[in-house]
Amino acid sequence: MSQLFFTDLAALRRPAIVDCVTQELLVETAAAAEATGLSDGMPFILDECGGYDVDLNRFFRACPTMGVRSSNSLRAYARDLLVWMRFLCERRGSKPIWQADREDVAAYHAARRRSAPIHRISAASWNRAVAALEKFYGWAVERRADRQIAIRIKYDVAARTRRTIRTG
Numbered sequence: 517m518s519q520l521f522f523t524d525l526a527a528l529r530r531p532a533i534v535d536c537v538t539q540e541l542l543v544e545t546a547a548a549a550e551a552t553g554l555s556d557g558m559p560f561i562l563d564e565c566g567g568y569d570v571d572l573n574r575f576f577r578a579c580p581t582m583g584v585r586s587s588n589s590l591r592a593y594a595r596d597l598l599v600w601m602r603f604l605c606e607r608r609g610s611k612p613i614w615q616a617d618r619e620d621v622a623a624y625h626a627a628r629r630r631s632a633p634i635h636r637i638s639a640a641s642w643n644r645a646v647a648a649l650e651k652f653y654g655w656a657v658e659r660r661a662d663r664q665i666a667i668r669i670k671y672d673v674a675a676r677t678r679r680t681i682r683t684g
């Protein structure tokens with residue numbers, strides 16, 4: 517199952533014990549990590565095998581330039597994308613985020629908004645989740661990370677959002 521983490525730049529400067537041996541990063545290595553645009557509290561997602569999807573995680577670094585300036589909003593977007601990824605994995609045959617389609621969005625809406633009241637999320641939570649998906653897939657279109665899939669999802673999500681806002 518995919519997991520969400522947040523960067524801790526102070527941890528780069530602390531020694532770690534690996535196989536009973538104390539390891540420390542060079543000061544230059546920690547400085548290089550900071551120079552790449554990493555900042556404290558930056559979310560990143562690792563897949564179920566511990567893999568790092570460069571394009572997916574690059575999105576989080578781009579968010580502040582797309583109007584997502586609050587660290588709380590960035591964390592919420594990361595959680596929303598994680599839930600979407602887990603849904604695709606658990607309910608849609610381990611489908612990668614880059615291969616989602618209209619049927620996946622419809623099934624996600626049914627699971628999140630039309631399920632039993634105890635599992636249902638509010639309209640406000642759904643709208644934020646959809647905003648995160650629209651922002652992510654819109655960014656993917658611009659970056660051309662997976663142009664055809666991202667274009668299809670962006671418009672599917674937008675259409676689903678308009679219907680959801682009208683119907684609750």
